[in-house]
Amino acid sequence: AQTVTQSQPEMSVQEAETVTxxxxxxxxxxxxxxxxxxxPPSRQMILVIRQEAYKQQNATENxxxxxxxxxxxxxxxxxxxxxxxxxxxxxxxxxxxxxTGKLIFGQGTTLQVKP
Amino acid sequence: DADVTQxxxxxxxxxxxxxxxxxxxxxxxxxxxxYRQDPGLGLRLIYYSFDVKDINKGEISDGYSVSRQAxxxxxxxxxxxxxxQTALYFCxxxxxxxxxxxxxxxxxxxxxxxxxx
Numbered sequence: 001a002q003t004v005t006q007s008q009p010e011m012s013v014q015e016a017e018t019v020t021x022x023x024x025x026x027x028x029x030x031x032x033x034x035x036x037x038x039x040p041p042s043r044q045m046i047l048v049i050r051q052e053a054y055k056q057q058n059a060t061e062n063x064x065x066x067x068x069x070x071x072x073x074x075x076x077x078x079x080x081x082x083x084x085x086x087x088x089x090x091x092x093x094x095x096x097x098x099x100t101g102k103l104i105f106g107q108g109t110t111l112q113v114k115p
Numbered sequence: 116d117a118d119v120t121q122x123x124x125x126x127x128x129x130x131x132x133x134x135x136x137x138x139x140x141x142x143x144x145x146x147x148x149x150y151r152q153d154p155g156l157g158l159r160l161i162y163y164s165f166d167v168k169d170i171n172k173g174e175i176s177d178g179y180s181v182s183r184q185a186x187x188x189x190x191x192x193x194x195x196x197x198x199x200q201t202a203l204y205f206c207x208x209x210x211x212x213x214x215x216x217x218x219x220x221x222x223x224x225x226x227x228x229x230x231x232x
């Protein structure tokens with residue numbers, strides 16, 4: 001069974017600095033998708049970034065980028081130039097190619113950006 | 116994202132009561148999902164539907180039922196609510212016809228916070 005692990009329950013960073021959130025996963029599949037979602041205090045789940053496993057190039061969306069290490073089954077999120085609005089819980093999620101529609105989520109990392 | 120709406124946003128009910136949570140979407144997506152979020156556990160899949168005639172159980176379907184009334188509507192029911200069903204419930208949608216790489220992306224509603232006393 002696939003699993004997703006986020007080993008950092010809480011993190012903090014100073015405004016304008018860079019922070020990296022860790023995520024590891026376990027799967028026997030070779031083709032899959034990985035996601036980072038952000039959940040601010042409003043509790044809305046917002047897609048931050050997406051990575052297809054067949055793509056070697058790491059995904060980037062403005063200040064957000066990932067370090068995808070397929071062999072190590074690692075998918076970390078880097079937030080550059082952190083802003084107060086980045087304060088939220090961040091979830092890593094896995095979607096396999098078996099077409100069950102199921103997203104498997106990690107436990108979440110609460111990130112606080114300090115002024 | 117106003118494209119996926121959930122009602123009610125908050126609900127308090129008593130043990131044994133029947134309750135329905137509703138989800139509507141204007142994204143035109145065929146696939147819809149219900150998840151629950153518990154502290155320290157992330158989100159877990161309750162039920163999913165790939166079209167109006169297709170309903171599938173997720174990993175934690177016991178105590179829940181669903182109805183796909185139309186492409187745009189997917190309701191979750193708790194037939195007899197119990198306190199351990201207290202959680203944040205999310206509806207989500209996805210489009211299998213989306214551009215390559217985007218077809219597995221799920222878009223979430225604003226969530227319903229349910230408290231069962």
